[in-house]
Amino acid sequence: MTTPAVTTAEAVPSDTKEFGIVAKLAAEAFGTFLLVFGGLGVALFSNPSSAPLPAPLAIGLSIGVGIAAFGHISGGHFNPAVTLGTAVAGRTPWRRVPGYVLAQLVGGAAGALILWIAVRTLPNLSNVQTIFTQLSNGVDDLSPNKFPMAAGLLAEVVATAAFLAIILGATSKRAARGVAPWAIGLGLAILVQAIAPITNASLNPARSTATVIFAEPSAIGQLWIFWVAPLLGAAITGLIFRGFGSPEDVIVTGAPGAPSFTTVEGASTSGASVEQVEEAEHRKHSATTEDDASFDARDEAEGSIGAGALGEGAEVPPTAEAPRSDENDAKNFFDQNK
Known part of the structure; x- marks a missing residue:
């Protein structure tokens, strides 16, 4: 008799269930909101x-x-460049990239909107656009120290590439458990501090887009720089990691039981790329189907033998028994007389 495969959600332990796409997108949106509202809110309102x-x-x-x-819900990207870089590295399924990027843009815009509303309540404030222009990223006249475009592009590409390298290293299977969020956060803080005098530090197209919505047209005109440079830097690191990294260090993003930056739906963190995981799941399903078919065929054959293949009323030949020994006879005697 076959044992059916477990397919119902109730049979899956609650701590290993896969989060749905709505939960993933909501987590990405809220995480990006937290970055813009919290991080840029400190820059906007704090008094040293x-x-x-x-x-x-x-x-x-x-x-x-x-x-x-x-991170255990969506992987904790909160950045279109991180989503692209992890997809190139083989950790994020490509089908998830458009939804993640859209959710990050919505979350970042919501954070900037709350800050804009708060600033508008200040008395005697003539031009809110100027404040958000200073909060935005820029080069040349919009750079905090008037750095040219070449310097800005180089700084953003290198910083984002380094940031993704920190992410891929901190979330490796062989990295110390539990340190990824703080290694990534402190790494970002260092990189932002390093290039803030050059471009006001983007490393994140969603963060750059959020502030220019309420800034002057000059800031909007430079937004493309802060999409191209971070995406390019992340893609470079993703390609390097995919080409030279150890496959056993890979943790794919988005599935049950994984830490931050974790796995494909229903797949374990086995150290394989997205394609390898999906292929393994397909082979496993095929093998299960073949096993079920073979068991069903055997059951059907046994049923036909018992139902009349030897003629109605015919006895099924007994199976051969192992030869009995004196030791077996003695054991049976003592068992029966207990």
Whole structure:
């Protein structure tokens, strides 16, 4: 008799169930909201004498907290460049990229909207656009220290490439458990501090898009730089990791039981790429189907033998028994007389 495969959701342990796509997108949107509202809110409203938390550290802590809280749901990207880079590296299914990017843009825009509303309540404030222009990323005249475009592009590409390298290394299977959110957050804080004087530090197209919505047209005109450079840097690191990294270090993003930056639906973190995991699941399903078919065929054959293949009323030949020994006879005698 065959044992049916477990397919119902009730049979799956609650701590290993896969989160649905709505939960994943909501987690990405809220994590990006937290980054923009919390990290940029500190930069916008903090007074060094009363709130001495530096803006780069606030941005890093926002990412670390978001990954720790929601990484087990969506992987904790909160950044289109991270989503692209992890997809290139083989950790995120490509089918998930468009939805993640859209959710991140919505979350970032919502965070900037709350800040814009708060700023608008300040008395005697003539031009809110100027404030958001200073909060946005830029080069040349919009750079905090008037760095040219070449410097800005180089800084954003290198910083984003380094940031994704930190992510891929901290979420490797052989990395220390539990340190990924804080390694990623502190790494981002260091990189933001390093290039803030050049471009005001983007490393994240969703963050750049969120602030230019309420900024002056000059900031909107430079937005393309802060899409192209971070995406390029992330793709470069993703390609390097995919080409030279150890396959056994890979943890794919988005499935049950995985830490942050984790797996494909229903797949374990076995150290394979997305394609390898899906192929293995297909082979497993095929093997299960073949086993069920063979068991059914055997049951049918046994049923036909018992139902009249030897003629009605015919006895099925007994199976051969193992030869009995004196030791077996003695054991049976004592068992019967207990």
